[in-house]
Amino acid sequence: MKKIALLFIIVLFTSCGDKKKVDIPETDNAEPEIIFKYGYKLNDFTVIHDTIKKNENFSEILGRHHVSYPKVLEIVNKIRDTFNVRKIKVGIPYTILAKKDSTQEALVFIYKPSKVKYTVIDFKDSISAFNAQIPIKVVEKTATGIIKSSLSEAVEKQGLSPYLTYKMADNIFAWTIDFSKLQKNDKFKVIYEQLYINDTVPVGIGEIKAAYFEHGDKPFYAFKFVADSTTGISDYYDEKGNNQRRQFLKMPVQFSRISSRYNLNRRIAFYGNKIKPHKGTDYAAAVGTPIMATANGTVIESQYKGANGNYVKIRHNSTYTTQYLHMSKRAVKVGQVVKQGDVIGYIGMTGNTSGPHVCYRFWKNGVQVDPLKEKLPTSEPLKASIKPGYLNYIDPLKTQIDNITYTK
Ligand SMILES: [Zn+2]
Structure with a gap:
């Protein structure tokens, strides 16, 4: 199973103060629209939008906007922990807030590496910098x-x-x-x-x-x-409160006992005490006892074959496959989707077996392993004390999702 990638999107719940920029003619009658952005009242500045050009550095950009070289050095050193000016990249947009007078000296530099994230470098009076996000x-x-x-x-x-x-x-x-x-x-x-x-x-x-x-x-x-x-x-x-990260059932048969474990060094007297590995776990139960799929999956084999007798094989995902042998009767067909706990057949003694049992085989990445020793994905079931609250919570959501109609 692929690892679950965690993708965090920080969502700032603020009432959005961003308004469309509209040029309103300044007349005696109409007040210009007040625009707040990046934490500044833009009306108080000359606002310059640009993008980082090839071979251009931070010092050149500020120099062009009338910030002295010693001041630039001071800024670079002071903000180092928040923003490394050497990492500015070609094509990234930025905004400069400059003095509104004839000097047009830059006072604030805003670097905008994504639609959401930006860094503000403020050198109006003292020097400071912070990273922020546009309200979403x-x-x-x-x-x-x-x-x-x-x-x-x-x-x-x-x-x-x-x-x-x-x-x-x-x-x-x-x-x-x-x-x-x-x-x-x-x-x-x-x-x-x-x-x-x-x-x-x-x-x-x-x-x-x-x-x-x-x-x-x-x-x-x-x-x-x-x-x-x-x-x-x-x-x-799910709708019953079961975790989606589903564990395998401990065994495919209820009320049974293990009659033979997975054992790669099994010696059998019948075969002259030679090593005859047993790559399954045998669960003994009365003929006709239901056998269950131990996890959700798709039936990939359902047939009668030699030593296996009547058997069913289920692929659960790209990692796990299980197989159930010696059934008296099979209850599923190839291609059928089964859920954990669904009855897929019944205990029998078809094929090579000395008594009624199911031989349960377990593949991980194509290799037969002992499921009793495997570290299988764990799922935390909802605690009994939490379940009623969960069912209450999902009730309207389930109604909502049930009522969505499919669009072609
Ligand atoms: Zn077996």
Whole structure:
């Protein structure tokens, strides 16, 4: 499983004071519009917008705007911890606030490396510098898609951010849906935050509050929720409060016992005490006992074959695959999407076996391993004391997402 990349977007909730710049003729009757930006009343300055040119340095720019060389050196030294002037880059826009008189001497330099971030270097009186962000407006939006070929195609065709694809596939549903096995007409709905600066300029996606995926005709819900207010770390849970980062079930059969463990050095008397590795874990139970998928996935094999007898193999994601042998009866077909706990077959003694059991085999990155010794992804279930609050919280969100209609 890919690592979850953390993308932090700091959102400043301020009432947006940025107004469109409108030139109002200064007459006796009309007061000029007062414009505040970067923490300054722009009306008090001559405002100069420019971009860093090739081979141009900070000292030259300020020199051109009538700041003496010794003063420039003083500025560079004083602000070193906040801003390294040697790191200014060609093409980056900046704004200079200069004296309004005939000298037009620069007083403030504002470097703007992104749509959101800027650095203010103020040398009006004393010298200071700080990094800041333009206030971001957060607007809740919804989106839907129906898969024709791929998820990214369904997302991007509508002009939606590829970040939505990334979040759903690599983060929210990474553990519950195998995105390499999406089927035509699988569908999704999301409730997310679109971030804007200056009211209309989109600068990215905030959080995804809720998502719904219909995969192989099965519904998958995910709601973002902070279960632990002390850490404030959020996670995605389904409509029942199960964590999306789902652990494997401890065993594929309830009420059974392990009759033989994974053992690469197993010696069997029957084979003349030769080493005959056992790359599975055997769970003994009565014939007909249901066998469950230990995690969500897609059935990639379901057949009768030699020593395996009736068996089912499930691919969970790019990392994990499981297999269940010696069934009396199989209950799933190849291509079928299964959820953790779904019955996929029944205990039997088909193939090479001396008694009724399921031989449970576990692959990690194509290698058979002992699941009882594997460090599997852990998921913190919601505490019983938190669950009612969670269910209350998601109730209106679930109604909202259920009521979103798909747009073609
Ligand atoms: Zn076995």
